[in-house]
Amino acid sequence: MTSSASPGLARFNSSDAPTAAELLHEVCSSSAWGATVAAGRPYADAESLYAASDAAMAKLTAADLDEAMAGHPPIGRPKPGDPTSNKEQAGMAGASEALKAEMLDNNLAYQEKFGHVFLICATGLTGEDMLAAVKERIGNTPEQEREIVREQLGKINRIRLARLVEEEGTSA
Structure with missing residues (x-):
């Protein structure tokens, strides 16, 4: 292969617009983010x-961030049948019932305070790590938390994009 693009990236680059939009929506639910990233192909x-993902994330409005967060299930309650959220939240799978x-309880308190799910890049974290993070972050102001959420979404998007560009088979 003469290009440095992986087979998955080459497939993404050559996808038609609806397919690219669908692939990007699986990465992030923000339509503004997806449109910006797709336009850069x-x-x-x-x-x-x-880098394009990071730049698009930095420009999201509060409403765009809300749309992006809406695509994420609460920690400890991945969407049934969703292998992505199950894999990302694997650290909670072996947690005790008490944890x-x-x-x-902490998810509900966080959601009550901030009006959205507690969002963290859970890949590689244990249940204890996630619980400690929600307890720490619930003390933040809404403004502080909004920026932490933006950062966490950026990390999640990078992990999901890496999976997309590394895939050998057809994704759509």
């Missing part, structure tokens, strides 16, 4: 795609 390499119950 073709990407020479994964790093260019990640899961405490996480649920």
